[in-house]
Amino acid sequence: MSFRVAVAASGSGSNLGALLDAFPPRSGSPVEVALVLSNRREAGALARARAAGVPLHLLADPDSADEWITALRAVSADLLVLAGYLKLVPAGVVAAYSGRVINIHPALLPDFGGAGMYGLRVHRAVLESGVRRSGASVHLVDEAYDRGAVLARAYVPIEEGDTPELLATRVLAAEHRLLPAVVAAAARAGRPVPLDDNTVAEMTS
Ligand code: GRF
Numbered sequence: 001m002s003f004r005v006a007v008a009a010s011g012s013g014s015n016l017g018a019l020l021d022a023f024p025p026r027s028g029s030p031v032e033v034a035l036v037l038s039n040r041r042e043a044g045a046l047a048r049a050r051a052a053g054v055p056l057h058l059l060a061d062p063d064s065a066d067e068w069i070t071a072l073r074a075v076s077a078d079l080l081v082l083a084g085y086l087k088l089v090p091a092g093v094v095a096a097y098s099g100r101v102i103n104i105h106p107a108l109l110p111d112f113g114g115a116g117m118y119g120l121r122v123h124r125a126v127l128e129s130g131v132r133r134s135g136a137s138v139h140l141v142d143e144a145y146d147r148g149a150v151l152a153r154a155y156v157p158i159e160e161g162d163t164p165e166l167l168a169t170r171v172l173a174a175e176h177r178l179l180p181a182v183v184a185a186a187a188r189a190g191r192p193v194p195l196d197d198n199t200v201a202e203m204t205s
Helices: 014-022 044-052 065-074 091-096 120-129 164-189 197-204
Strands: 003-008 031-038 056-058 079-082 101-105 133-140 150-157
Touching: 003 014, 003 164, 014 031, 014 044, 014 164, 031 044, 031 065, 031 164, 044 056, 065 091, 079 164, 101 164, 120 164, 133 164, 150 164, 150 197, 164 197
Parallel strands: 003 031, 003 079, 031 056, 079 101
Antiparallel strands: 101 133, 133 150
């Protein structure tokens, strides 16, 4: 029995692409990307889902918990991954899938998260703060949204002459290694589990 993953995305869906590369559909992999949800008809993520032959669901009302839950139940989802989903997921969904919703964020949470922290703004804030490293975090989504427990982090150095764009590219590459590692561990455990830094390093090298 494969571990069934639904992925919600509003944007280009490169993290969805990383999951589809790691766990190719219909390949007998222990993880099956069973559904892609989006609130945006033009999201690149939907095109990727279509190309991979993965069922997709364009949300008619992204604020309707019932719509989400019906779509998730229809594919017997074990896990919901938010991969660049830019709206709040209805609280009823988080409650119904408690401990089974994860999000990827392009910085080392709990720093550089929260309202307004998305896209290049995150990387600009990181560079302005003067920290020496950044990275990506995967965290559980709970009622407090950006404050759920961090499950795993991947680190990238800040380099001389970095711009928000350069840093974003380096962090995104780390995201593409981190997210499949967290999903693979969740599939083994049957639910999302914390990974220590050494485990992440082993799984992503
Ligand atoms: C990623 O940086 C992710 O951390 C953030 O949104 C971006 C999505 O990128 N939550 P993509 O659509 O997966 O390319």
